[in-house]
Amino acid sequence: MSILVQFAIGLVFGLGLVIAGMSDPAKVLNFLDLAAIPTGGWDPSLAFVLTGAIAVTFIGFKLVLRRSQPIFGGKFHLPTATGIDARIVAGPAIFGVGWGLAGFCPGPAFTALTTGGNAALGFVLAMLVGMAGARWLASRPARLFPVTPRI
C-alpha cells in the first residue's frame, strides 16, 4: 500500500513539474538568464513555481508535523544539521554550475527520461555517477582529509 502511495506522490510531483513548465530546460535557462531582462527574453516562471511550492509546503508541513508520527508509521525524518560549513556552500555551488550548463536539476531530469531521448538518458546516468561519487567521497573523510596534515 505504501509503495503505491509513494508512486502516486511521485506522480503528483512530476505532474507539478510538467504543468509548471519546469520539465523544459529552455524555460529554466531563460529564468537563470538575468541579462535577458532588458531584451525581453527573461522568463520569470521559475520564481512562480517556487512561490507556489513553498506556500503550500510551509503551511502543509506545519499541519502534518503536529501528528505524532507519519501515516505509515516510523518517525518524521527531518534534517538535524544547523551549522554553515564548507559543504553547504561548495555542494550547491557545483550543483548550480551543472544546472546552468544544461537547465536540468534532478527532478526535471527524471521527467525527461521518457521524452528527452538519449540526451536526457546521458544526463541522468552522469548525474547518478556524480551522486555516487559524492556519497563515496563523503564516506571517506578520514582518508582524504587527515587530521594531521602531511608535509
Added chain:
Amino acid sequence: MTATDFTPLASLLGGALIGVSAVMLMAAQGRIAGVSGIAVRLLPPYADGELVGRFAFILGIVVAPLVVMLATGAAPVQTIEAGPGLLVVAGLLVGFGSVWGNGCTSGHGVCGLSRLSLRSLVATLTFMATAMLTVFLTRHLL
C-alpha cells in the same frame, strides 16, 4: 537559445502541486521530498529497507509526462539545447554537487526554505548565483 512564454498561472499551479507532493510524502513516510536525496539512495549501499518506496516515487516522476500526453494528446515541450558532451559534464556536476550539499532545488529550495532552514537558504542562494553566473558566461561571454 529558445524563447519560452512566461506562464505565471500554470507555474504557480504546478508549483503548488509540487508542494502538495512534498506535504504528502512528509505525511505518509515522514520524508523530505528531495529528489537528489531520494535518487542517491537508489544506489548501493542500502542503509534501510525503503528502496522500493523510493524507486516508486522516482518512477512516478518519470511517468508523469506520459500521463500528461495521455490527457492532452501532446508531449510536453522539452527543448534540450546542450550537446551530449556538455550534458554529461552537467550531469556529473549536478549529481555530485547536489549530494555533496545535501540537496537540490526540491530539498533545499522547496522543503528547506519552507522549514525556514538557514542552511537551505545559504544553499539556495548559492546554487541560484552560480547557475545564473554560468548562464551569463555561456550565453553572453563565451
